[in-house]
Amino acid sequence: MFILKKDFMKKPDKRDVILQSALRLLAEQGFHGAPMARIAEHAEVGTGTIYRYFENRDVLILAVHRMIRDELTAILLAHYPKEQSVKACFFHIGHCIIDYFIQNPLKFQYNEQFFNSPYSNEIRRNELTKATGQQDLFQELYRKGLADHIIKTMPMVIFFDLAFAPIVWAVRDHHLGFVVIDKAISNTIVSACWDSIKRYP
Amino acid sequence: MFILKKDFMKKPDKRDVILQSALRLLAEQGFHGAPMARIAEHAEVGTGTIYRYFENRDVLILAVHRMIRDELTAILLAHYPKEQSVKACFFHIGHCIIDYFIQNPLKFQYNEQFFNSPYSNEIRRNELTKATGQQDLFQELYRKGLADHIIKTMPMVIFFDLAFAPIVWAVRDHHLGFVVIDKAISNTIVSACWDSIKRYP
Amino acid sequence: MFILKKDFMKKPDKRDVILQSALRLLAEQGFHGAPMARIAEHAEVGTGTIYRYFENRDVLILAVHRMIRDELTAILLAHYPKEQSVKACFFHIGHCIIDYFIQNPLKFQYNEQFFNSPYSNEIRRNELTKATGQQDLFQELYRKGLADHIIKTMPMVIFFDLAFAPIVWAVRDHHLGFVVIDKAISNTIVSACWDSIKRYP
Amino acid sequence: MFILKKDFMKKPDKRDVILQSALRLLAEQGFHGAPMARIAEHAEVGTGTIYRYFENRDVLILAVHRMIRDELTAILLAHYPKEQSVKACFFHIGHCIIDYFIQNPLKFQYNEQFFNSPYSNEIRRNELTKATGQQDLFQELYRKGLADHIIKTMPMVIFFDLAFAPIVWAVRDHHLGFVVIDKAISNTIVSACWDSIKRYP
DNA sequence: GATGAATGAGCGTTCATTCAT
DNA sequence: GATGAATGAACGCTCATTCAT
Numbered sequence: 001m002f003i004l005k006k007d008f009m010k011k012p013d014k015r016d017v018i019l020q021s022a023l024r025l026l027a028e029q030g031f032h033g034a035p036m037a038r039i040a041e042h043a044e045v046g047t048g049t050i051y052r053y054f055e056n057r058d059v060l061i062l063a064v065h066r067m068i069r070d071e072l073t074a075i076l077l078a079h080y081p082k083e084q085s086v087k088a089c090f091f092h093i094g095h096c097i098i099d100y101f102i103q104n105p106l107k108f109q110y111n112e113q114f115f116n117s118p119y120s121n122e123i124r125r126n127e128l129t130k131a132t133g134q135q136d137l138f139q140e141l142y143r144k145g146l147a148d149h150i151i152k153t154m155p156m157v158i159f160f161d162l163a164f165a166p167i168v169w170a171v172r173d174h175h176l177g178f179v180v181i182d183k184a185i186s187n188t189i190v191s192a193c194w195d196s197i198k199r200y201p
Numbered sequence: 202m203f204i205l206k207k208d209f210m211k212k213p214d215k216r217d218v219i220l221q222s223a224l225r226l227l228a229e230q231g232f233h234g235a236p237m238a239r240i241a242e243h244a245e246v247g248t249g250t251i252y253r254y255f256e257n258r259d260v261l262i263l264a265v266h267r268m269i270r271d272e273l274t275a276i277l278l279a280h281y282p283k284e285q286s287v288k289a290c291f292f293h294i295g296h297c298i299i300d301y302f303i304q305n306p307l308k309f310q311y312n313e314q315f316f317n318s319p320y321s322n323e324i325r326r327n328e329l330t331k332a333t334g335q336q337d338l339f340q341e342l343y344r345k346g347l348a349d350h351i352i353k354t355m356p357m358v359i360f361f362d363l364a365f366a367p368i369v370w371a372v373r374d375h376h377l378g379f380v381v382i383d384k385a386i387s388n389t390i391v392s393a394c395w396d397s398i399k400r401y402p
Numbered sequence: 403m404f405i406l407k408k409d410f411m412k413k414p415d416k417r418d419v420i421l422q423s424a425l426r427l428l429a430e431q432g433f434h435g436a437p438m439a440r441i442a443e444h445a446e447v448g449t450g451t452i453y454r455y456f457e458n459r460d461v462l463i464l465a466v467h468r469m470i471r472d473e474l475t476a477i478l479l480a481h482y483p484k485e486q487s488v489k490a491c492f493f494h495i496g497h498c499i500i501d502y503f504i505q506n507p508l509k510f511q512y513n514e515q516f517f518n519s520p521y522s523n524e525i526r527r528n529e530l531t532k533a534t535g536q537q538d539l540f541q542e543l544y545r546k547g548l549a550d551h552i553i554k555t556m557p558m559v560i561f562f563d564l565a566f567a568p569i570v571w572a573v574r575d576h577h578l579g580f581v582v583i584d585k586a587i588s589n590t591i592v593s594a595c596w597d598s599i600k601r602y603p
Numbered sequence: 604m605f606i607l608k609k610d611f612m613k614k615p616d617k618r619d620v621i622l623q624s625a626l627r628l629l630a631e632q633g634f635h636g637a638p639m640a641r642i643a644e645h646a647e648v649g650t651g652t653i654y655r656y657f658e659n660r661d662v663l664i665l666a667v668h669r670m671i672r673d674e675l676t677a678i679l680l681a682h683y684p685k686e687q688s689v690k691a692c693f694f695h696i697g698h699c700i701i702d703y704f705i706q707n708p709l710k711f712q713y714n715e716q717f718f719n720s721p722y723s724n725e726i727r728r729n730e731l732t733k734a735t736g737q738q739d740l741f742q743e744l745y746r747k748g749l750a751d752h753i754i755k756t757m758p759m760v761i762f763f764d765l766a767f768a769p770i771v772w773a774v775r776d777h778h779l780g781f782v783v784i785d786k787a788i789s790n791t792i793v794s795a796c797w798d799s800i801k802r803y804p
Numbered sequence: 805g806a807t808g809a810a811t812g813a814g815c816g817t818t819c820a821t822t823c824a825t
Numbered sequence: 826g827a828t829g830a831a832t833g834a835a836c837g838c839t840c841a842t843t844c845a846t
Binding site: 416439442447448449450451454 | 829830831832833834
C-alpha cells in the first residue's frame with residue numbers, strides 16, 4: 001500500500017518540469033536562442049521525451065503561455081472584489097498585474113516575446129471570441145462600466161488598450177532598469193490609466 | 202543637359218530596394234522567417250549584394266529601423282506646433298503617430314517586432330541618453346509639461362508609457378482587424394491618453 | 403555469454419569512421435578541398451553527425467593529427483631499444499618513421515599538410531614544452547647524445563632538423579614517385595642523417 | 604622627348620605591385636586568408652585589374668613563386684664559385700639559401716605554404732625535367748660530386764633532401780622563434796649537411 | 805586599359821524532429 | 826514510456842570571377 005502510494009505520487013510531473021525549463025530558457029535566451037535539446041537538458045529529460053508531452057515546438061510554446069495566463073487569471077480571481085465598484089475592480093486588476101509581473105520577471109519576459117511572435121495573433125483572435133476566465137473578467141468590467149456610465153464610450157479593445165498597455169510597458173521599463181516601480185509609482189500608473197478610461201465627472 | 206542626363210540615369214538606388222524588401226519580408230514573415238536569400242531574391246539582387254550595403258543581417262535590421270524612425274521623426278517635426286500649448290503638441294504627436302502607422306502597416310509591424318528583439322534594448326538605452334530628434338521632442342514635452350504644472354508628477358519613462366502605449370496597442374488592434382480606427386476613435390484614444398497624464402484641474 | 407554478446411554487437415564506432423574519412427579526404431583533396439559535407443558523405447553519416455563527435459572543423463582536423471601522432475608514437479615505443487646505444491636508438495626511430503610513412507601514404511600526406519597550416523604552430527609550440535611520448539623520446543636521445551659526447555654540440559631544434567628533415571623529404575619524394583625507397587636507400591638516408599649529427603671520431 | 608621618356612618610365616609596373624601585394628598578404632594571412640579583393644586593395648588597383656595581368660588566382664600564386672625562385676637563383680649564381688671544389692660550391696649554396704630566407708621572412712613563409720599545396724607538386728615534377736638555373740646548379744653539383752667520388756652514392760633526389768631539408772626546417776624554426784640562426788649556427792647546419800652527403804675519407 | 809559593383813555557388817554550422825533501442 | 830544519436834534542410838556569410846561602364 002505504501003508502494004502503491006509512492007507509485008502514485010512519485011512522478012515530479014515530467015510535463016511540468018519541461019514547462020518550467022522552457023519558460024526559463026525561452027524567456028532568458030529568447031524564442032530563437034533556446035533549442036529543444038537545451039530545454040530537454042535543463043529539464044533533465046531526453047530530447048525525445050519533450051515530444052511525448054508536446055507535439056512540437058509551437059505547441060510547447062503555446063503551453064507555456066497558457067500556464068502563465070492561467071496562473072495570472074487565478075490570482076486575479078482569488079480576491080476579486082466582485083461586489084464592489086467598477087473602479088475598485090479595475091484597481092484590483094491593475095495592481096495584481098503589476099505585482100505579478102514585477103515578481104515574475106521570467107514570466108513577463110516570456111509573455112512579451114510571445115505577444116510579438118506569429119503565435120500570439122491566432123491566440124488573441126481566439127481569446128476575443130472563446131472567452132477565458134480573464135477575458136470574462138475584462139468584458140464584464142467593460143460592460144458594467146459602460147452600463148453604469150462610469151467609463152467613456154469606446155470599443156472594448158480600445159478600453160482594453162487604454163487600461164493595460166501602459167501597465168505592461170511600465171513593467172518592461174522596470175525590468176529593463178529604466179525605472180523602479182514601487183508602491184507609489186504603481187499607484188500613479190493605475191490611477192492614470194483609470195483617468196484615461198473613466199467618464200468625466 | 203548634364204543635369205537632365207544625370208536625373209534620367211539615376212539608378213533606382215540598390216541600397217533602397219534592399220531596404221524596402223527587408224522591410225516587407227521581415228515585417229510580413231517575422232524576423233526569423235525572412236532569410237537573407239529571400240530578401241535578396243525579392244530585391245532582385247544576388248545574395249552577396251546585400252553584404253555590399255549592409256555589413257551583416259543585424260546591421261540591415263537596424264538600418265530598416267532607422268529608416269522608419271527617421272521618417273516618422275520628419276513627419277512629427279514637419280508641422281510641429283512648437284509655439285503652442287503642451288496639450289496641442291501632445292495631440293499633434295499622438296495623431297501623427299496613429300496616422301503614420303495606420304497608413305504604413307508594414308512599418309508598424311516591423312517596429313513591433315523590432316522592439317521585442319535583442320536589437321531594441323541597446324537602441325533604447327542609447328536613445329535615452331544620446332537623444333535623437335524624436336526623443337528631443339518627447340523630452341521637451343515632458344519637461345515643459347512638468348515645469349508648467351500641466352502634467353502629473355511622474356518619471357519620464359512612465360509619462361512616455363502612459364502617453365504612447367495605448368496608441369501603439371490600438372494601432373495593432375486596428376491592423377489585426379479588431380477595431381477600425383477612424384478620426385473619432387483616434388480622437389478618443391489621444392484624448393484618453395491626455396487625460397491619463399494631465400494634472401487635475 | 404555476456405561478453406560474446408557485447409563483442410558481437412559492438413558498433414563500428416562512428417567516430418572512427420568519420421576520422422578515417424576525414425583522414426582520407428583531407429589528405430587527398432587538401433585541407434581546403436574537403437568540405438564537411440563531403441567527409442560526412444564519405445563516412446556515410448549525416449552532416450550534423452560529425453558535430454556530435456567533433457565540436458567543429460578545427461577540432462576534427464586536430465583529432466586526425468593526434469590519431470596519427472599517437473599511432474606513430476606507439477610504434478616507436480613498441481620495440482624501442484632503450485638499453486642500447488644512442489646510435490641504435492636513432493636508427494630505430496629513423497627506420498620506424500620511414501617505414502610507417504611509406505606504408506601509410508595518406509597519413510604522411512595528412513601530416514605534411516597539417517604541419518603547414520595554422521594548426522601546427524600552436525601544437526608545435528606546446529609540444530616543445532609539454533612533452534608527449536614522442537617528444538620525450540627525441541629529447542632523451544638528444545640529452546643522452548650530448549651527455550655522452552656522441553653528437554655534436556647544437557641546439558635541440560637543429561638536432562631535430564638535421565635528424566628528421568631529410569627523412570620526411572625523402573618520403574615525400576617516394577610518394578611523388580621521384581625515388582623508390584627500398585631497404586638499401588632507407589639505410590643510406592638514416593646513415594647519412596646520423597653522419598650529420600654524430601660527433602667526429 | 605622628356606615626355607616620351609616619362610611615358611616610357613612612368614608605370615610603376617602594376618604587375619609588380621600586384622605581385623608584391625600578393626606575396627605579402629598570401630604569406631602573412633595564408634593562402635586561404637587573402638582574398639583577391641584584399642590583394643587588389645593592398646596593391647591599390649581595382650579587383651578586376653588583377654585579372655588583366657594574371658588569368659586567375661592560381662596563376663597569380665604560381666607567378667609569386669616564380670618570382671621568389673628566380674630571385675634566389677640569381678643570388679646563387681651571382682658569386683657562384685664555379686671553379687672551386689664541390690664542397691666550396693655546396694657551402695656557397697647552403698649559406699646563400701639560409702641568408703636569403705632569414706632576410707626575407709615573407710618569401711620564406713610564402714614558399715613554405717606553396718610547397719604544401721596542390722600547386723607545388725606539378726611544379727616540382729616539371730622542375731625535375733625542365734631544369735631551371737637552380738636545378739642546373741644542383742644537378743651539376745651532384746654529378747661532379749659523384750664523378751669525383753666526393754659524395755656518397757645515392758639517387759639525386761636523396762642527395763637533394765639530405766643537403767637542403769635541414770636548412771629549410773632550420774630557417775622555419777628561426778622564423779617561429781625556436782632558435783636564432785647566427786653565423787655560428789649557420790655554419791653548424793651547413794657543415795652537418797655536408798657531413799651527411801660527403802663520402803667517408 | 806581600369807574599375808569595382810554584382811553575382812551565386814559553396815562553405816561551416818545549427819537544430820527541430822524522428823526512431824531504433 | 827524514455828532516450829539521445831542521427832539526420833539533413835536551412836541559414837548567414839564569403840569570395841573568385843565577370844562585365845558594364
